[in-house]
Amino acid sequence: xxxxxxxxxxxxxxxxxxxxxxxxxxxxxxxxxxxxxxxxxxxxxxxxxxxxxxxxxxxxxxxxxxxxxxxxxxxxxxxxxxxxxxxxxxxxxxxxxxxxxxxxxxxxxxxxxxxxxxxxxxxxxxxxxxxxxxxxxxxxxxxxxxxxxxxxxxxxxxxxxxxxxxxxxxxxxxxxxxxxxxxxxxxxxxxxxxxxxxxxxxxxxxxxxxxxxxxxxxxxxxxxxxxxxxxxxxxxxxxxxxxxxxxxxxxxx
Numbered sequence: 001x002x003x004x005x006x007x008x009x010x011x012x013x014x015x016x017x018x019x020x021x022x023x024x025x026x027x028x029x030x031x032x033x034x035x036x037x038x039x040x041x042x043x044x045x046x047x048x049x050x051x052x053x054x055x056x057x058x059x060x061x062x063x064x065x066x067x068x069x070x071x072x073x074x075x076x077x078x079x080x081x082x083x084x085x086x087x088x089x090x091x092x093x094x095x096x097x098x099x100x101x102x103x104x105x106x107x108x109x110x111x112x113x114x115x116x117x118x119x120x121x122x123x124x125x126x127x128x129x130x131x132x133x134x135x136x137x138x139x140x141x142x143x144x145x146x147x148x149x150x151x152x153x154x155x156x157x158x159x160x161x162x163x164x165x166x167x168x169x170x171x172x173x174x175x176x177x178x179x180x181x182x183x184x185x186x187x188x189x190x191x192x193x194x195x196x197x198x199x200x201x202x203x204x205x206x207x208x209x210x211x212x213x214x215x216x217x218x219x220x221x222x223x224x225x226x227x228x229x230x231x232x233x234x235x236x237x238x239x240x241x242x243x244x245x246x247x248x249x250x251x252x253x
Contacts, residue, residue, distance in 0.1 A: 106170035110178035
């Protein structure tokens, strides 16, 4: 009986030893589960906080950007359009400068074949047979009426070059322009200058225009009006072949 009891006890001990490890592992897993759950919760919480912080930061930066942009818009000054009378004002400015200096009156000369085909300050080649001139300060493209003080003859020219650089002279005419006021023989003569257009060749006064005047059948004819000097010059070139006395003038409409 004693042997049987001992045997039973031994078997029970073996069974207990065999079953003990799985229970410990299970207990360990049960203990680890809450820890993992808490870690996951902590991770989720921190990521949520980080996401919220990033979102708030993005909103703040967006507000700052908008604010800076709005300030930039407020800080910009609007450019006002020039008044309609700006061209008339331009004429007054030139006349005022002329009254304060010798720009509007002085000696005129001319330059011809030695410079023919050379480059001018405007970038165009100099053509001695066109009605152009050189001036030291007037803007390139300005149209000027040049009147000889001695004989009263006048010619209208476009400023395309710089010069003259001889003391006492205020304008250098092309050969064709000089010929029209009989300057070709004298070489130098005192003249008056009158600025009649802006740098685009448009008359400064709205009631004036360019014409091409010529003699036909014993009476004077005029082609025009032309608001652009370039158009009048083109018409002059056409009429000049049949009418060598043709000239561009500026007159009231």
